[in-house]
Amino acid sequence: MNKLISIFIILTFLTISNFVNSKIDFPKIEVSKEESTYKFHDSLIKVFSIGQKRVVSDLLWVSTLLMGDEERVFNENSWMFHRFMTISKLEPLFYANYEHGGLYLSIIKDDVVGAKKVYEAGLKYYPNDFWLNYNAAFNDYFELGNIEDALEKYKVCLKSPLAKQHAQYLPSLIARIEASKGGLKEALIVLLNHYNNTANGLLKERLHINVYALKSEIDLKCLNAGAKNCQKQDFDEVDYLYKNGKYLAVKEWVKFRPKNKKKRE
Known part of the structure; x- marks a missing residue:
């Protein structure tokens, strides 16, 4: 008897719940992936x-x-x-x-x-893996602005046989970074190499935006200064615009710079 009563109560609540849901439009709550994903403690997972x-x-x-x-x-x-x-x-x-x-x-x-x-x-x-050191050095140098850590990793990369195949510019880059702490042209060399060694997909699309911005900055600075031997096309091989006595890129771009984010404890 008690079992039948319990079933009746459950069915009654389900019926009421379905009726309420069909008659009332509840506000949609959008929760980001950052807020909705559980983070389990390492010891618990182990x-x-x-x-x-x-x-x-x-x-x-x-x-x-x-x-x-x-x-x-x-x-x-x-x-x-x-x-x-x-x-x-x-x-x-x-x-x-x-x-x-x-x-x-x-x-x-x-x-x-x-x-x-x-x-x-x-x-x-x-510790001696080429790609881990290469990508980590890129992150250190161009994203965090940590020159010393980047140099250490680039030097490890230089010892790898893969350096000649994928990064022939490394000796020159290391010398330039040590001598002058880098520059826009050196950054473009590394960024473009990173782009060329990345498979098609979202990652390469994001890198394309960065390469476009960095190349545009270099070229437009050269063109607007009236210098010689300037590149007249952007990364998409489209001619730069000339309006009101000034060269401009066809697309909008934001300067590519280290983010210098503070490390959280």
Whole structure:
């Protein structure tokens, strides 16, 4: 009898609930991925993944890629940073987590501090890896403005056989950075090389915007100063406009500069 009463009460509440939902338009609440994603403590994940760390890390990696978003973060680390760091605790030798995770945080999420931490975690296990050092140095130099850390990593890259294949400019770049702490032209060399070595996709699209901006700044400065041997086309191979005695780019652009974000404790 009590069981029948319980079923009747449940059905009654469900009927009322459906009726209310059909008659009342509730306001839609939009919650960002940053606010809606759970961040599990590392120790908790380790307890529940005993003996299956690789499987759990693979699942976390796949789910992170599937849920990956483009929302940028300010003054804090993104949810994807916490996910990548959790994976590194579960499976420290998971190379793709550091390589792709660092790139995604740095360029797509704009979480350059988080990217540095992910790269540093990976370099503990792959200290001489060309791509980890190369991408980490790029993040240090052009995003964080950390010249010393960038130089250290670029010098590691220079010792790799891959340097001749993918970064023949490195000796010159290192010498120029050490001598003058870099410049726009040196930045364009590295950025363009980074762009050319990136597969088609969202990451390359974002890099295209940065290369366009940096090249436009260099070219327009040259043209408007009346200098010789200036490039007259932008990165899209479109002629610069000349209006009211001044050269302009066809598209709007923002100066590409290190973000100099403060490291959070």
